[in-house]
Amino acid sequence: MRKLSPFDRSAQTAPRLVMARRIHTADADDTTVTAMLTDRGRIVALGSAEDCAAAAERVGLRPETVDLGDAVVVPGFVDAHAHPLMFGQMMTWVDCGPEKAGSIPEIIALLREAAAGLPEGRPVRGYGYEQRNLAEKRHPTRFELDEVADDREVYLMNASGHGGVVNSHTLRINGVDRDTPNPDGGEFFRDADGELTGELSDAACNILTGVHGVKIGHHGPNFHLADEPEEHLRQLDAATRRFLAGGVTSIGDCQVTRREFDMYLRLAEAGRLELRVSMYLLSHLLDEALEMGLVGQFGNAHLSFAGIKFYADGTLGGWTAYFPDGYVGDPCRTGQLYHEPADYAELIRKAHAAGLQTATHAQSPTAIEMVVSAIEAALADRPDADARHRIEHCGLPTPEQITRMAASGIRPVNQTQHYFNWGEGVEEAIGTPGERFNPLGEFARAGVPFTISSDAPVAEPIPLEAIQTAVTRVTRRGHRLGPDDLRVSALAALRAHTIEGAVSLGREADLGSLEEGKYADFVVLSDDPLAVPAEEISAIAVRETWVDGERRHRAA
Numbered sequence: 048m049r050k051l052s053p054f055d056r057s058a059q060t061a062p063r064l065v066m067a068r069r070i071h072t073a074d075a076d077d078t079t080v081t082a083m084l085t086d087r088g089r090i091v092a093l094g095s096a097e098d099c100a101a102a103a104e105r106v107g108l109r110p111e112t113v114d115l116g117d118a119v120v121v122p123g124f125v126d127a128h129a130h131p132l133m134f135g136q137m138m139t140w141v142d143c144g145p146e147k148a149g150s151i152p153e154i155i156a157l158l159r160e161a162a163a164g165l166p167e168g169r170p171v172r173g174y175g176y177e178q179r180n181l182a183e184k185r186h187p188t189r190f191e192l193d194e195v196a197d198d199r200e201v202y203l204m205n206a207s208g209h210g211g212v213v214n215s216h217t218l219r220i221n222g223v224d225r226d227t228p229n230p231d232g233g234e235f236f237r238d239a240d241g242e243l244t245g246e247l248s249d250a251a252c253n254i255l256t257g258v259h260g261v262k263i264g265h266h267g268p269n270f271h272l273a274d275e276p277e278e279h280l281r282q283l284d285a286a287t288r289r290f291l292a293g294g295v296t297s298i299g300d301c302q303v304t305r306r307e308f309d310m311y312l313r314l315a316e317a318g319r320l321e322l323r324v325s326m327y328l329l330s331h332l333l334d335e336a337l338e339m340g341l342v343g344q345f346g347n348a349h350l351s352f353a354g355i356k357f358y359a360d361g362t363l364g365g366w367t368a369y370f371p372d373g374y375v376g377d378p379c380r381t382g383q384l385y386h387e388p389a390d391y392a393e394l395i396r397k398a399h400a401a402g403l404q405t406a407t408h409a410q411s412p413t414a415i416e417m418v419v420s421a422i423e424a425a426l427a428d429r430p431d432a433d434a435r436h437r438i439e440h441c442g443l444p445t446p447e448q449i450t451r452m453a454a455s456g457i458r459p460v461n462q463t464q465h466y467f468n469w470g471e472g473v474e475e476a477i478g479t480p481g482e483r484f485n486p487l488g489e490f491a492r493a494g495v496p497f498t499i500s501s502d503a504p505v506a507e508p509i510p511l512e513a514i515q516t517a518v519t520r521v522t523r524r525g526h527r528l529g530p531d532d533l534r535v536s537a538l539a540a541l542r543a544h545t546i547e548g549a550v551s552l553g554r555e556a557d558l559g560s561l562e563e564g565k566y567a568d569f570v571v572l573s574d575d576p577l578a579v580p581a582e583e584i585s586a587i588a589v590r591e592t593w594v595d596g597e598r599r600h601r602a603a
Contacts, residue, residue: 051139051468055603058102059087059581059582060087060088060567060596060597061086061092061110061111061596062084062085062086062087062103062108062109062110062111063084063085063086063110063111063112063113063114063355063596064082064083064084064096064099064100064103064110064111064112064410064551065082065083065084065085065113065115065120066081066082066096066112066113066114066115067081067082067115067117067118067119067120067571068081068115068116068117068118068119068381068575069081069119069120069575070082070083070093070119070120070121070561070569071119071120071121071122071541071575071577072093072122072560072561072562073121073122073541073542073545073546073559073560074271074546074560074561074562075560077538077542078093080093080094080095080565081094081095081096081122082094082095082096082097082098082099082161083099083561083567084102084103084108084110084571085090085110085596086106086108086110086596087596088566088595088597089561089564089565089566089567089596090561090562090563090564090565090566090567090568091103091106091108091208092563093561093562093563095167095497095594098399098400098530102445109206110299112233115571115590115591116455118571118572118573118590119292119571119572119573119574119575119576120561120569120570120571120572121541121545121556121569121570121572121576122545122546122558122559122560122561122568122569122570123294123295123296123297123545123569123570123592123593123594124293124295124296124297124510124544124545124548124570125295125296125297125298125498125500125544125545125546125548125549125551125552125554125558125559126290126295126297126299126500126501126503126508126510126544126548127299127301127460127498127500127548127551127552128299128300128301128406128439128460128462128498128500128501128502129298129299129300129301129500129501129502129503129508130208130270130300130301130302130502130503130565131283131286131287131290131298131300131322131324131503132279132282132286132300132306132307132310132505133208133271133302133504134286134289134384134503134504134508135268135279135281135282135284135285135286135287135418136272136274136279136281136282137172137174137204137504138285138286138289138504139278139282140173140174140204141157141158141161141171141172141173141174141210142157142170142173142175143157143158143173143174143175143176143203144174144175144176144177144206145175145176145177147175148176148181149180149181149182150181150182150183151181151182151183151187151191153387154173154176154181154187154203154598155187155192155194155195156518157173158171158173158192158195158203159194159195159196160499161173162195162196162199162201162205164555167199168198168199169199170199170200170201170202171195171196171199171200171201171202172202172204172205172272173202173203173204173452174204174206174211174504175204175206176203176205176206176211177206177207177468177469177472178205178363179469179471179475180469180472183377185486186205186211186212186236186244186246187212187245187247188212188213188244188246189212189213189214189217189218189243189244189245190215190245192212192213192214192215192245193214193215193216195214196214196216197215197216198216199216200213200214200217200220201213201214201216201217202217202255204270205364205365206364206365206468206469206505207362207363207364207365207367207505208268208270208362208502208504208505209248209249209268209361209362209364209365209367210233210246210247210248210249210251210252210268210355210365210367211247211445212244212245212246212247213245213247213254213255214245215245217254217255217274218235218243218245223235223243223245223254224243224532225237225241225242229248229251230251230253230360231250231264231265231365231385232249232250232254232265232266232383232384232385232386232496233247233248233249233250233251233253233265233268233383234247234248234249234251234367234383235251236248236249248268248361248365248367248383249267249268249358249361249367249383249385250264250265250266250267250268250269250385252268252269252270253269255269255270255272255373256271256272256273256589257273258271258342260272260273261273261304261305261306262330263304263331264331264356264384265386266329266330266331266358266385267302267330267356267358267385267408268358270302271304271306271307273306273331276309276310276313277386279306279310279328280310280313280314280319283310283311284319285504287499288600289397289503289507289508290503291322291592291594291599291600292509292589292592292600292602293501293508293509293510293511293589294510294511294570294572294592295322295501295505295508295510295592296322296323296558296568296569296570296592296593296594296599297322297323297324297325297548297549297552297554297558297559297568298322298323298325298501299324299325299327299328299406299548299551299552300324300325300326301327301356301419302327302329302356302585303326303327303328303329303332303356304328304329307326307329307502308326311324311326311350311469314349315349315350320349320350321594321599322349322594323348323349323350323351323554323568323594324345324349324350324351325346325352325353325552325553325554326350326351326352326353327353327354327355327356327406328341328352328354328355328356328490329355329356330355330356330358330394332355332415333355333394333397333398336355336403337397337401341403342401342402342403343402343403344404344553347562347575347593348430348557348566351554352407353404353552353553354378354398354403354404354406354437355398355403355404355405355406356405356406356407356408357385357391357394357405357406357407357408358385358386358392358405358407358408359384359385359386359408359409359414359415359447360382360383360384360408360409360410360413360414360417361382361383361413362384362408362410362473363410363411363442363443363472363473363474363476363477363481363484363507364465364472365378365413365470366382366476367382367383368382368410368411368414368442369375369381369382369383369384369410369411369414370411370413370477371413373600374476374477374480375475375476375477376475376476376477377384377476380405384413384414384417388417388420388421390419391417391418391421392417392420392424392425395407395418395421395422395424395425395566396421396424396428399422399425399426399429399431399434399436400425400428400429402431404435404436404437404553405436405437406436406437406438406439406460407424407436407437407438407439408439408440409438409440409441409442410440410441410442410443410446411442411443412443412444412448415438415441415443415444415445416445416448416450418438418457419438419448419451419452419455419457422434422436422455422457423455426455432456433456433521434456435456435458435550435551435553436451436455436456436458437457437458437459437460437551438452438457438458438459438460439460440460440461440462440465440485440502441459441460441461441485442465442473442484442485443477443480443481443483443484444486445457446489446493448484449489449490449493449495452493452495453493453494453495457495458495458496458498458550458551459490459495459497459498460497460498460500460551461485461487461497461498461499461500461502461543462485462499462501462502462506462513463485463487463499463513463514463516463517463519463520463540464501464502464505464506464507464509464512464513464515464516465485465502465505465506466484466485466520466522466525466528467513467516467521467522468506468522468523469522470484470513470520470522470526470528471522471524471526471528474528482529482530482533483529484528484529486529486533487517487533487534487535487539487540487543488532488533488534488535489532489533491535491539492532496547496550497543497547498543498547498548498550499514499517499540499543499544499547499548500511500513500544500548501513509585510544511576511584511585511587511589512585513540513544513574514537514540514541514543514544514584514585515540515581515582515583515584515585517534517535517539517540517543518534518535518536518537518540518581518584519534519581520533520534520581521582537576537577537581537584538577541576541577545559545560546559547559548562566594566595566596567593567596568593568595569591569592569593569597570593571587571589571590571591571592572587572589572590572592573587573588573589574586574587574588575587588602589602590602
């Protein structure tokens with residue numbers, strides 16, 4: 048007998064007749080049914096219970112009946128931009144977010160308490176602060192982190208994931224002093240006297256991974272900190288449980304280095320990969336990918352290679368996105384580009400010429416212009432009507448850039464929870480234009496298909512929260528961001544987190560909607576996100592999450 052691959056779970060899945068109050072299929076016609084027949088992990092038929100029973104009889108199936116009562120079923124949510132290992136690792140760090148600490152002394156107290164419980168020499172790591180949420184309205188300094196420990200590394204990551212603050216010990220052991228030049232695409236921040244403050248951003252984060260850790264140069268913020276492999280596997284397991292609890296069944300990991308690649312292979316070989324993962328290798332690996340012949344998608348139902356991830360600029364949350372004239376909230380800050388425009392255009396040309404999908408982080412209009420222009424030039428050299436190049440976050444595109452994105456088939460992958468969590472801060476940072484942050488309504492009117500994702504751990508993988516925010520544009524503090532024409536309907540938002548996510552990953556043949564022949568990945572909800580008032584969508588409970596026609600999560 049053939050031994051099944053750990054990935055080949057669907058072949059072992061028994062037939063089931065799933066019934067619910069309503070099943071939203073997210074197919075091209077947005078069909079709604081009340082029953083679904085599955086077998087060996089795929090959907091065999093949809094319609095009424097009678098329709099599906101007749102289909103089972105025709106093909107000789109005797110399905111188990113799963114009656115979900117008054118529940119509503121939607122396709123499994125596709126989180127097309129997330130960082131699962133980083134998310135799982137940060138779950139082991141100290142939570143210094145606004146619910147835990149509202150001031151710098153409170154952050155220091157949390158970190159000191161954690162340090163007291165760690166073995167001697169073990170680094171102290173915290174995450175989640177956002178300077179505008181603190182009473183002091185500023186970043187902590189290295190001198191304040193020195194109060195936590197001066198004999199070991201202390202790192203406090205900003206909520207954006209694009210840097211944070213380190214203590215003096217961390218700078219000292221890495222040979223960083225006031226005369227150290229800033230790396231391309233990053234910065235060691237200094238005060239008015241030229242003294243290091245301890246804040247670092249983007250490419251400067253390379254110091255955090257030590258001498259033998261992952262190094263990515265100026266290709267992105269380096270959050271690839273090493274733990275023991277078994278610890279990394281536990282972190283991925285923990286992250287997987289959180290994604291499943293939110294109803295996420297498929298993920299695009301948008302920054303894969305050798306650390307992530309190794310862990311995914313280990314999980315897959317052990318049969319522990321519960322989700323579907325599409326990997327985007329970080330651009331510092333582009334030449335190696337081409338040398339190995341990775342010039343198109345490959346893999347299997349649970350683990351696949353999708354394309355290459357690039358960075359154009361930094362983050363709006365951490366004020367490192369590139370605004371050459373400075374930030375309204377701090378004219379001395381301009382942020383930075385990771386590459387010179389000509390160098391970046393050559394990277395995109397090289398990837399596109401090989402047939403690879405690209406996904407580029409870009410927030411400011413200047414950075415987005417760099418991306419759109421590079422893709423237009425690459426398409427002119429080698430036309431491809433279905434290249435599906437992506438702009439990650441795509442925070443503040445101009446209307447003219449949106450029109451060009453439509454013409455070139457460029458797909459924005461947005462995160463509405465970013466403005467849910469700190470939309471006011473974006474307005475404070477750059478002024479009135481910040482109210483357009485993630486202009487989904489403008490994309491819709493221009494015919495630009497958009498995708499919604501979490502960017503976990505920058506935001507929790509809670510798709511229903513992301514969908515509600517797309518519909519209301521109301522932040523966590525009750526502020527409505529921008530005019531009503533930036534909002535989208537609940538149906539458009541649901542599709543953006545399901546079928547459009549699958550299209551962005553190149554997986555729509557198998558995922559993203561509930562249709563005959565596709566994988567039976569679906570979510571069981573306590574109510575209908577298309578029927579409840581918009582401000583109540585995030586309160587809907589995820590009762591169950593199914594992958595390959597098997598229940599992978601059930602709420603307590």
